[in-house]
Amino acid sequence: xxxxxxxxxxxxxxxxxxxxxxxxxxxxxxxxxxxxxxxxxxxxxxxxxxxxxxxxxxxxxxxxxxxxxxxxxxxxxxxxxxxxxxxxxxxxxxxxxxxxxxxxxxxxxxxxxxxxxxxxxxxxxxxxxxxxxxxxxxxxxxxxxxxxxxxxxxxxxxxxxxxxxxxxxxxxxxxxxxxxxxxxxxxxxxxxxxxxxxxxxxxxxxxxxxxxxxxxxxxxxxxxxxxxxxxxxxxxxxxxxxxxxxxxxxxxxxxxxxxxx
Numbered sequence: 001x002x003x004x005x006x007x008x009x010x011x012x013x014x015x016x017x018x019x020x021x022x023x024x025x026x027x028x029x030x031x032x033x034x035x036x037x038x039x040x041x042x043x044x045x046x047x048x049x050x051x052x053x054x055x056x057x058x059x060x061x062x063x064x065x066x067x068x069x070x071x072x073x074x075x076x077x078x079x080x081x082x083x084x085x086x087x088x089x090x091x092x093x094x095x096x097x098x099x100x101x102x103x104x105x106x107x108x109x110x111x112x113x114x115x116x117x118x119x120x121x122x123x124x125x126x127x128x129x130x131x132x133x134x135x136x137x138x139x140x141x142x143x144x145x146x147x148x149x150x151x152x153x154x155x156x157x158x159x160x161x162x163x164x165x166x167x168x169x170x171x172x173x174x175x176x177x178x179x180x181x182x183x184x185x186x187x188x189x190x191x192x193x194x195x196x197x198x199x200x201x202x203x204x205x206x207x208x209x210x211x212x213x214x215x216x217x218x219x220x221x222x223x224x225x226x227x228x229x230x231x232x233x234x235x236x237x238x239x240x241x242x243x244x245x246x247x248x249x250x251x252x253x254x255x256x257x258x259x260x261x
Contacts, residue, residue: 012063014042015107015133017174021045027167027185028105028131030054037095039087039106039116039132044070046105051080054103058095060087088112088119093126101128110135110179114154117142117188121161124190131167131187139166139184151244153212156251157205160196162188196252204255211243211251218242219254226258 015021024046030036030053041047041059047070051057059082061067067084074080083090087106096102104127108116113134120130134142137150143164144150158164167185172178198204207226214222220229220239229239235253237246246254 012042012109013107013175013177013179015045015174016176020170020174021049023168024131024133024185025049025053027187028103030103033100034103035095035097035100036103036105037092039104040108041070041082042066042107044073046107047074047080050105051077055079056081058083060085060090062086087116092120092123096126102126103128104130105132107133110138110181113138117154117158121158121190124161127190129187129189130162131185133170133183133185135179136169136182136184139186142166142186142188146247147245152215153208156208156212156248158188159248160194160198160204160252162190164188196249197256198252199256200259203259204252207255207258208243208251211246215242215244219246223254223258227254227261231257231261 030050032053032055034054035056036050036054037058037060038047038050039060041061043066047057047059051074057080059070059080061070061082061084064084067082070082074082092102092104104120120127140150141152141154142158143166144152144155165187167187170183170185172180172182175183207223210226211219211222218240219232219237219242222243223232232239232254235257237250237253
């Protein structure tokens with residue numbers, strides 16, 4: 001394959017280390033019968049490995065030149081479908097077949113990783129699991145526990161919908177061009193039933209956002225106009241605490257109390 005001019009605006013950092021690719025494939029564990037979607041296949045290094053292991057592979061690529069190359073390469077393979085499309089607007093549920101949920105993988109561009117994750121959560125009922133290469137800092141935020149520096153809005157919202165598992169760290173040298181930061185592989189498994197009950201998702205999300213938009217404020221101040229100190233204390237939550245100390249269960253309790261006001 002001739003050299004591809006990397007498009008900086010797309011955040012393109014292509015995997016090129018064969019050992020890392022093998023390690024990623026082993027972590028994904030593709031199986032016959034799987035329907036797999038790959039976001040951002042790039043030059044197809046991972047695509048070629050996955051295509052030999054699954055029943056169908058759907059690759060979604062934003063770069064028109066790369067999409068055209070992959071379409072040409074796989075045009076005689078009836079199991080591989082290449083889409084020139086923006087994953088942020090792609091309907092992943094249409095790839096699901098009866099009795100088979102979708103497995104989603106990808107090396108996600110750093111600048112769109114968070115909106116992509118939230119877009120995929122809208123398709124969570126159709127998805128069995130997701131395995132992504134992300135900026136290491138994003139992986140830490142996804143998997144963070146209460147009381148840690150990385151704990152924030154992203155971790156709470158993702159952990160409400162998915163089991164998160166940090167797999168391994170990948171250095172810049174595994175990519176071409178090398179990024180300026182370490183990357184990490186993470187597995188997200190959508191829950192069939194959320195671990196905590198939430199009455200109104202938008203209210204719950206609003207509570208989480210309000211708390212982390214003002215991390216240094218106590219709950220009574222961060223939630224002013226939403227819940228007062230008495231209402232917070234009635235949930236056995238100290239209104240003098242900061243949001244970064246709250247568990248998922250406590251966030252749900254606050255959200256449900258706000259929804260029932």
